[in-house]
Amino acid sequence: MKLNDEEQAMLAGELGEPRRWAIDHMMRVGAMFDAEDLVPVAQAHMMADPESLGDAGVTFLEVLSAHPADEIRVAVPMITDPRGVDLEYYRPLGQTEEMANLERRFIAACSKMGILMTNTCINYQTIMPPVQGEHVAFGDTGVVIYCNSVLGACSNFEGGPSALAAGLTGRTPRYGLHLSENRKATKRFVVRQQPNELTDWGVLGAVIGKLSGSYWEVPVVEGLETIPTSDEIKHLGAAMASYGSTPLFHLVGITPEAPTLEAVGGETLGAIEVTDVQLNALRSSFGGRGDKVDVVVFAAPQLSLVEMQQVADLCAGRKVHPDTALIACTSPSIYYEAKRLGLVEAIEGAGGKVLEGTCFYNQYAREIGEANGWTRLLSNSAKIVNILGGYGYQPALASMEACVESACAGEIV
């Protein structure tokens, strides 16, 4: 890989051990993907919850952050994905002091490095959305697919270690979606059944993700008759990334790189129809009417202010069933807005709980499920129902409205 003088100095350790580690890490990854050089990035976003870090990951960060201040300060603005423990509310969930302490140690290490603890997977709605053509190093597959597809920014899926390396150096290896030739469509889908609400968009994303099948496929979608809202396209992308490891999609006439099918090279691809059978099969694989519900979850991605209002409106004047829990996860910045506007009060007044800066599936989902006796889980997120099967849950999928109704009834309505 070709390195400039500054990068060579980093590799030689002249700018400290943390930046030497970072360049070395990028060279290993870059070699696997045939990167020829590094590309400067404007921002980095790191996924690192204590469940995935473990003591080993937290210790790694602590050792890195113990170096002198000028060697550990991140080189570009760097923010974080949701945490695994809401430090204001973890004992009632059955999370332990050990989990909270891992979280505290991690936050302390990051803060020393100048990392902003934004704790959000909707930074493109709440912090600083990238602009078209900008290179960034973002973690969280939902963040990456949104910023690539909807905003036209350039990012690969950057796992925590690579996002950290990008933050320390202000660079990332130039491969994958940093190269324009990899942003052209490779699979062409035609949609007939129009999505109506958030869950429909998630189901459509899930089916296209499944049919796309790998990180290296770029789906282009024709046939949509409405322009999705930011929340709708967020659910479309999050589910597509979750089911397909897909980092980029194009919607013809809607997303910025696809004003036409030809603009993304889609005209030569055979059209694959997304059928009602596929959409209905994906829905019906999750739970059925009359099944008891232990926990209703709104998360993955975290809720925007608009979604918080929608949940609050549905909860107003209602009571969640005593044997069922209702949890909504949002970012710290949205939490404070929602608190100020009375939305948190409306949800919690009905017996729900709003968690700040976490996302249900990355907050020790297995352990909190066991501690609370939760197995039957209902959500409007196609992404979360995909993930939680592996964590011992029996997940079911329904619209936001049906989720709140079911939470109040204690069973799927």
Add this chain to the structure above:
Amino acid sequence: MITLKCHPGIGEIVEGEALVADDDFSARYDLDRINGVFSRPQHKLHGQSYVDKILVLNTSKGGVASAWMLHEMKSRDLAPKAILFNRANTILAQGAALAQMTMCDRFEGGDVTGLIRSGDKVRVDPKQGLITVER
């Protein structure tokens, strides 16, 4: 003995027993990492231990968490020795780089999940992109 060529990968030379499925991989979605087994009911390796195995799978799926998770699994000695994919995604490669776990992909002979069988004795040389298989 069979010799397979692939794209140069990450990590050191390792030897071990293969565990193979025509399925995908996510450390977050598919594994019970505490007990070292595949836990997602839909996964073709459900219930099987991946510890010290050479995993051979189609591609990597799911969230970015897998990048930290490989490092965490390795720190407790409850990790596969290597993972071979038809095609890795970025996250698993990044995770392998941190964890110093061996990983290769893009095999010249076609679908690697058909070229290697569970129980085969496998040697992976990632720098050369060379896999030797004994059965």
